[in-house]
Amino acid sequence: MTKPGPREGSAMIKQAAKEYAPLDLEKRVREFWRRTKAYEKTRKLRESGKDYYFVDGPPYTTAAIHLGNALNKTIKDVVVRWRRMQGLNLRDQPGFDMHGLPIEVQVEKSLGITNKREIEDLGIEKFVSTCREFSLDLLGKMTEVFRELGVWMDWDNPYMTIKNSFIEAGWWTLKKAHEKGLLTKNVRSLQWCTRCETALAEAEVEYTDETDPSIYVKFPIKDRTGESLLIWTTTPWTLPANLAVAVHPEFPYVKVELAGDAAVWVLEENAARIMDEADATGRIVDRMAGADMVGWAYEHPLAAKVPYHASVQAPKAHTVLASTAVTNEYTGLVHTAPGHGPEDFELMSGASTLQRRAPTRVATSARRTSRSSTISRTRAPCSTAARSCTATVTAGGVTRRSSSASRNNGSSASAP
Template identity: 45%
Template sequence: MKEVTSSYNPRDIEAGVQDYWKKENTYARVKALRKGGKAFFFVDGPPYTTGHIHLGTAWNKIIKDAILRYHRMRGADVIERAGYDMHGLPIEVRVEHQLGFASKKDIEEYGIARFIEQCREFAVTHMEIMSDQFRRLGIWLDFENPYQTIKEDYIESAWWTIQRADERGLLERGHRVVNWCPRCETAIADSEVEYWDETDPSIFVKFPIAGRENEYLVIWTTTPWTLPANVAVAVNPEFTYARVRAEKDDSEEILWIADELVESVLKMGRYQDYTVEGHVPGSDLVGTEYTSPLAGPVPHQSEIRHRVVAADYVELDNTGLVHIAPGHGWDDYLVGIREGLEVFCPVDTGGRFTREAGEFAGMYVRDANDAVIDALGDYLLARRTITHRYGHCWRCKTPIIYRATAQWFLKATEIRDSMLDEIAKVKWYPEWAGSARFHDFVKDSRDWCISRQRYWGIPIPIW
């Protein structure tokens, strides 16, 4: 036995313990000692093999290790296979960075097969690095036989799941609005969107009512770039809307605005005087036709029959009238499907306007906000800015857009109730992890978009 010293050297202690465990084959001996005991099965929520471990992954594994040691000490036969997530955008983005790539075009010029092999090498190399670092933390898991999402057995299990979903009628090819990363040029799931504040334009726009001179519906939006795709305006059928005769610079206009919001809207529009000439419920405005203020620069807008529709989600803020672009918003898309509206989406995979967007063709959508605002001319009632939470791609951090495109979906909404029932049967630690966090995640979930327009992942077995 070594003499106890007054100094503590953590590096020496770590090395000594690691050497002892290795020399005595301690982990394997403990496994053998507990063999035949009551089974405790542990599934390792896998970290992405994107680099060295960080404080989050270290903390995660240390907590798990403490729990597994507790069960071993109580005599349990613990099945504790390590796991690694080795596919997907997290790996691709890191490899793109290493190779100096900025877009999918760079990957295709480099060669898809070569890029995939680079992703494989990166993932395997960093799996080995992470396993070694976890061992140095004293973690006891089966690092010799980890499950890896790039292995054939794992891929085949995913294919089996897709087949079972198809057999149950839960697999669907659909054309819907999805979260879209214009840098990665792919659909991403709701869980892959991160939110933080962005500052965007906040504009109030006059949509001219068809057949009525100087009479307008006033809408508000924080995404001017979606106006070239407008097909409708939504009102809340339960709200009261005011017909306002407003005066500015010796001219008069008739404006339709939610009654409670008239004064604030006209103040922003710098009108000198106004008179409320009447009120109607929102339901009376439904069916009113209007024309697009962008019919000139976007010729396709002149081919659309624009009209007012009802939507219960419209709130009593800004103007009380919501611009609807079914090709660029989930709620808008649902309204569009219900009302038989055109799902117009003149935006390509890279987030640039297509030829259908007329004068805006070729512009990156978020960079086109000013151009769209300028094109509105006198139809722009007011312009402000707003700082609000906005979605970003979880890996490249680019602001996402919403885009209508064809994808494969698992119809989670059809089994949502049964999933909630199963959640209630589980004993959660802590309790709120199930009753609040996971329950709410499932309760609010949409159908799961499982397809990606990328290269390093599990191929969907459909042809």
């Protein structure tokens, strides 16, 4: 009895090769797909299926793809193939993000540009066209690598954020949102790149530990003769823009009587350590919860040097506000400058303190403006302003001690 042979037309199972050459195998598979038009035929076979829209989050065209891009596209390819195997008619258009700071910074490096003024000197149109050429070149290179990875997408028809059709679609969406009353106009505190002189997304900010001047400053309390709120800050250059002092409503605070009939309010649990660091002696004469301090008005310690504070009309400006974000560190009283940070801004907005915009006395290049005060010279760097503010409050007798401290400082991740 003879063994039955394979049915006519069926494929024979071949003996596995003793050696595995992945690069050679991948090349042969890609060539097979190209020769048989496997991708195109697969899409054609699914045209009558239920529509399924796959939206590709685009990578930046800033450099060769990295492992994150490869993993991202591989996972997407698996999902797309799985859906096609279910008979769905997929829209699988890939995309590329081709404008924005990451690309501009790469072009700046290639042109030897170090700041915004040099871009203007070069010419905006020339700079933009160079960015476009840079992006298109990287798009071609990235597409080729994605193809070699075996990713099945409509690579001949990608969406590109630099195309007018894409930009106009964004404006159309914004217009429709406006027509439906979904937009509101307001002001916010944003991350800012002082080199690029433009706003930053949170994802574009990198944080590092830096050592900056720190200082204890007294804020004299109105209607409470001889009493002051004692704050501690690592950003003395923001003191001219102070509009409030925040306390935790549930924390206990104490009044420490000092020599000469003066007294300061600080967080109870840190009172002894603060007095030691400030080279002062005193005794606790009163206790109060933070909630009971809310509403106290104070005199700005730099009012004589910063004209703005003499005329500020914002409700609840120069008062104590409650915030559960206050931690039990140092004095437990937080100097709040809404023009210098989103957290401060949100606190002041919630207190209905801001009418139009938060005061900031720093230009887009991180230098003090001529409207800042009489504390530091026009366009002085903030580091210089920090020393000037410290010297001014010290000379005015409203500081207990200045020193240095480490803090987590943000900077542009796009900066060269």
